[in-house]
Amino acid sequence: MSGKILLASDGSEHALRAADEAIKLAKAFEKEIVVAYVIDFDRSKEDVLHSNGSLDREQKRKKQLQSTEQKLINESVSYTVKVLHGVPGPTIVEYANKNAVDYVVIGSRGLNGLQGMVLGSVSHKVAKRVNCPVLIVK
């Protein structure tokens, strides 16, 4: 069991609660956390239009994860941040399976309002298709 814990985060309330659980897991099993932040394809146009170049964009996105990162720093859990591009569900699944993570921790809904409220679709898809145990945090 040498893999990491993948924490899917979009900076939302649910993702923050997921971070708490991921921290518990990381401490219990002495694992590193990878914070995966997926930028939806549809967001790219908006973000490119509203930023001055790629550095500025990177910074703005990292800002979304600030409170998540703060939690991890406070609990002194070692972590890395991975910004991915694509459709949130499949992208997390692909990354998790490719990099053989040990656990995926994900909030039950994200910032993506309506869709998540009706279906909880991202966490549902992830739970169905990831090869490792998935912890969905309410």
Add this chain to the structure above:
Amino acid sequence: MAEKLKQEWFSNIRGDILSGLVVALALIPEAIAFSIIAGVDPMVGLYASFCIAVVISFVGGRPAMISAATGAMALVMVTLVKDHGLQYLFAATILTGILQLTFGWLKIARLMKFIPRSVMVGFVNALAILIFMAQVPHFVGISTMTYVFVAATLAIIYILPRFVKVVPSPLVAIITMTIIAIYGDFNLRTVGDLGTITQSLPSFFIPDVPLNFETLSIIFPTALALSIVGLLESLLTASIVDDMTDTGSNKHREARGQGIANIINGFFGGMAGCAMIGQSVINVKSGGRGRLSTFTAGAVLMFLIMVLGGVVVQIPMPALVGVMIMVSIGTFDWSSITSMKKIPLTDTIVMIVTVVTVVITHDLSKGVFAGIILSALFFTAKISKVKVTSSQKEHTLNYRAEGQIFFASVTDFVEEFDYQPEGIKNVTIDFSEAHIWDDSGVAAVDKIVLKYRDNGIDVVLSGLNEASSSMIKKMAVHDKPGARLTGH
């Protein structure tokens, strides 16, 4: 080299071919509709989309980006087509290509960083509004059935993707509405009423225009506007594809590629085109990553037209209008409205001025220039604010200057000082938080020093950074013998 070529073309064959198919299907209605906006036969837009997509797949700098006939370009060429006809459009397209190729060689992509984001937001919003406005004559006040068809098309476009994601919903809408129109007698206008479809490959010819200065003076203004608009949208799209795929691209090569594509396109009877944000996003979303996706899109598009040409003329106009309304909704940057409260007011003003200029002049390039000039003025106004603070210690008055001292700020700067202070024998001015940029700045310092000297007060300057003090040494007169206020 060979390795890179292989990687760019054949590293994602299945994904590229599939996404290319999807894009080809999504391109057909748009290419026809953009031709109608420009006032030319649908074939002109279809040939353009074929030529540009195929050529750019080889010479472009951003793999997986889709270039074809576009709304932005169609809107710029309307007047030329109306006043001078098709042959002049082909000539203008070739000239556009030549200009873009030249700009590409001059590495004009570097200048993109000087275009403020609020101008780019204004650009896409204006484009969306113009595309929508161009649809109005095709559906307002024609017949009730026209409204029904537009509404039904939009319903299919927006509802279908919730259930079926593989086929582009605009295409399904077009097919459905065409079938209904053919079998029902609704008396709707069709694409055939506005032009003809030829089921043949484009062929090489030289535009039938006199090769003289008069022709050049007719086509040059349009070609210049086209080349600027085309490069702007292409480079913006390239950045979006870069971000989506998390890869880099060669913007200079892309600029040159757009030029080459338009030159060839003009000789094969196409209208000038550029990269398309919407289609490129569809391509990447559908799995396209390499050059093969762009090539497939162009080639399949031509193949479908040759096979289906007879059906294409039967497409009812309201269905195309529906697709274009979708394009305009998709083009508009809706976040620019929600973010208005968060961003500086000047950014919003620049965006709105850009949009209004475009809507009035119908020329995207004019809007961009208006926006750039306005934001440059705002920027100058913003950085020309200088702050001067003072403190008194016995007989010495200490000033501290903060900000940029240059032509736009010197008037305020000079007025910040009290030249007849009571009981003061010495004045010091600390420049460590300031920068003197030009001869106006130096002149201002001179004026201040000499004014005090006239009143019998000695001035000591301190904290000048290297650039500022070397400017003073070179140009100032206050430190030279016999200095007078009239020096400047």
